[in-house]
Amino acid sequence: MKNPPSPFKPFDLTKYLDEKRELVNRSLLQIIDEKFTDYRLCDAMTYSLMAPGKRLRPVLCLAAAETVGTIDDDVITAACGIEMIHTYSLIHDDLPAMDNDNMRRGKPTCHIKFDVATAILTGDALLTLAFDIFSSRSLCSRKNRKLWLAVINAVSKAAGHRGMIEGQMRDMAAENNSLELDDLKKMHYLKTGALIEASVTTGALLGGGSMASIRHLETYASNIGLAFQVVDDILNVEGDPSKMGKATGTDQSRNKSTYPGLLGLTQSRQFASDLVNNALHAIKIFGNKANPLLALATYIIERKR
Amino acid sequence: MKNPPSPFKPFDLTKYLDEKRELVNRSLLQIIDEKFTDYRLCDAMTYSLMAPGKRLRPVLCLAAAETVGTIDDDVITAACGIEMIHTYSLIHDDLPAMDNDNMRRGKPTCHIKFDVATAILTGDALLTLAFDIFSSRSLCSRKNRKLWLAVINAVSKAAGHRGMIEGQMRDMAAENNSLELDDLKKMHYLKTGALIEASVTTGALLGGGSMASIRHLETYASNIGLAFQVVDDILNVEGDPSKMGKATGTDQSRNKSTYPGLLGLTQSRQFASDLVNNALHAIKIFGNKANPLLALATYIIERKR
Numbered sequence: 001m002k003n004p005p006s007p008f009k010p011f012d013l014t015k016y017l018d019e020k021r022e023l024v025n026r027s028l029l030q031i032i033d034e035k036f037t038d039y040r041l042c043d044a045m046t047y048s049l050m051a052p053g054k055r056l057r058p059v060l061c062l063a064a065a066e067t068v069g070t071i072d073d074d075v076i077t078a079a080c081g082i083e084m085i086h087t088y089s090l091i092h093d094d095l096p097a098m099d100n101d102n103m104r105r106g107k108p109t110c111h112i113k114f115d116v117a118t119a120i121l122t123g124d125a126l127l128t129l130a131f132d133i134f135s136s137r138s139l140c141s142r143k144n145r146k147l148w149l150a151v152i153n154a155v156s157k158a159a160g161h162r163g164m165i166e167g168q169m170r171d172m173a174a175e176n177n178s179l180e181l182d183d184l185k186k187m188h189y190l191k192t193g194a195l196i197e198a199s200v201t202t203g204a205l206l207g208g209g210s211m212a213s214i215r216h217l218e219t220y221a222s223n224i225g226l227a228f229q230v231v232d233d234i235l236n237v238e239g240d241p242s243k244m245g246k247a248t249g250t251d252q253s254r255n256k257s258t259y260p261g262l263l264g265l266t267q268s269r270q271f272a273s274d275l276v277n278n279a280l281h282a283i284k285i286f287g288n289k290a291n292p293l294l295a296l297a298t299y300i301i302e303r304k305r
Numbered sequence: 306m307k308n309p310p311s312p313f314k315p316f317d318l319t320k321y322l323d324e325k326r327e328l329v330n331r332s333l334l335q336i337i338d339e340k341f342t343d344y345r346l347c348d349a350m351t352y353s354l355m356a357p358g359k360r361l362r363p364v365l366c367l368a369a370a371e372t373v374g375t376i377d378d379d380v381i382t383a384a385c386g387i388e389m390i391h392t393y394s395l396i397h398d399d400l401p402a403m404d405n406d407n408m409r410r411g412k413p414t415c416h417i418k419f420d421v422a423t424a425i426l427t428g429d430a431l432l433t434l435a436f437d438i439f440s441s442r443s444l445c446s447r448k449n450r451k452l453w454l455a456v457i458n459a460v461s462k463a464a465g466h467r468g469m470i471e472g473q474m475r476d477m478a479a480e481n482n483s484l485e486l487d488d489l490k491k492m493h494y495l496k497t498g499a500l501i502e503a504s505v506t507t508g509a510l511l512g513g514g515s516m517a518s519i520r521h522l523e524t525y526a527s528n529i530g531l532a533f534q535v536v537d538d539i540l541n542v543e544g545d546p547s548k549m550g551k552a553t554g555t556d557q558s559r560n561k562s563t564y565p566g567l568l569g570l571t572q573s574r575q576f577a578s579d580l581v582n583n584a585l586h587a588i589k590i591f592g593n594k595a596n597p598l599l600a601l602a603t604y605i606i607e608r609k610r
Contacts, residue, residue, distance in 0.1 A: 097421035116402035135458035153440035
């Protein structure tokens with residue numbers, strides 16, 4: 001005899017991610033359609049921006065907004081701008097003078113497909129466009145402009161010389177230099193965590209969250225941000241390059257300090273799992289409203305790419 | 306017998322420029338002091354930002370504010386952010402993959418003094434910091450936040466993929482390709498003129514100018530922006546490298562289309578002079594209040610570096 005259908009319907013993360021990615025991709029295409037010309041620079045911007053990415057940061061932004069309120073056009077615009085900033089950072093990090101990577105999101109990197117000069121300028125243009133769309137949207141939005149200025153400030157700080165860019169400097173300096181665990185954590189917080197946190201802050205701000213709920217969401221974000229990086233390191237050891245769309249084993253060949261290198265694989269997995277538990281604890285107060293964030297945290301630790 | 310002293314006191318541009326550059330430099334140092342750490346990235350940001358530049362864009366921003374109102378802390382902050390964006394564009398343009406220049410502002414370029422990766426990230430960081438300080442200032446300013454958002458929008462558009470960055474793309478594409486005069490003008494408007502215009506717009510907006518006066522000032526700016534570039538081309542032919550802090554003769558060795566190349570030196574000088582006259586005509590309505598802008602236009606055409 002079959003069990004009766006359960007009244008509890010588990011959250012369908014695959015469906016949620018598909019819907020939200022689709023929403024982000026559609027909005028990005030709309031921006032491209034409105035703002036881009038048929039010049040080489042715009043071709044390169046479109047190429048890198050529309051390559052199949054996980055869209056983790058914009059989805060987190062949307063999910064944070066939903067946790068405290070609703071998703072509206074302001075939140076979607078902000079999410080798109082954050083994805084532009086993330087894409088710019090990938091283009092610049094992949095350059096020959098930096099990580100010298102040939103593949104990204106399953107396709108040749110921007111400087112391979114175009115050329116180094118175009119890739120540098122394409123990154124510059126995507127970063128600049130993010131602030132263009134933030135300010136365009138805020139000028140025509142009915143929402144409190146102070147909120148939008150707070151978003152611009154949070155994102156520029158997270159992406160700036162005391163955030164993501166300093167993280168990349170430290171990441172490069174760490175090649176062939178062994179780091180202590182605390183320095184490794186700090187480097188990753190700067191390089192990846194800060195923008196992930198700002199994505200959640202942005203969604204929470206524009207979604208109308210209180211200061212207290214924004215703080216809970218930021219605790220969630222800083223924990224999953226670090227967990228994301230620990231899992232990245234693990235995947236660089238044992239991931240499948242064809243699923244990941246980029247090479248693996250590169251950390252070891254570059255003599256990079258990693259969590260698996262410092263802690264071993266088993267303890268790295270445990271560390272990631274502890275971080276995700278901290279994240280889940282921080283969003284308990286939102287109850288069912290935080291289901292997407294809850295599922296996203298689980299996805300981050302179980303992902304294969 | 307000596308003539309009696311004239312009641313008319315001519316405007317002392319040297320003094321004005323010294324005062325305003327000093328104001329900009331002092332404010333930049335204050336920002337550096339508050340925001341920079343002792344890491345390599347901040348060293349490189351300081352190195353390029355504090356190299357002895359003309360500070361044309363921030364001075365234009367201040368002068369525009371003075372023409373329609375007064376210079377306050379908001380205007381000064383905005384002027385500093387614009388200089389950061391200008392400096393970032395110089396650092397990236399100088400890179401080996403682009404113009405491959407070794408000297409800038411009388412000193413080794415950022416990638417020579419540091420390295421290519423650091424120079425790319427230093428440019429990225431200065432661009433991002435501009436939006437950080439725009440939004441920080443606007444959050445604590447009593448001024449209408451809509452004005453600040455309009456500034457962020459004008460500057461990001463001027464610096465973006467339909468402004469300065471597209472200008473650099475076209476400039477590179479024009480090497481070894483001859484351009485028609487109209488395409489050369491368009492390229493220069495994008496590469497240099499757009500940000501010069503946005504500097505003036507920014508000063509006029511934050512200085513409290515009416516829409517009509519902003520439009521007059523923008524006409525002024527687009528004319529002197531182009532004149533500036535024509536003079537740059539002339540100086541590249543006949544300038545003194547020791548005064549200019551960078552090499553000359555480079556346009557010809559790179560087979561670049563230039564005004565002297567297309568029009569000859571004499572007609573190029575005439576063209577620059579016509580543009581400055583258009584600029585002066587546009588600001589007549591401001592009377593004596595526009596004396597600094599008037600003198601700046603003259604300086605642009607008579608400068609030797």
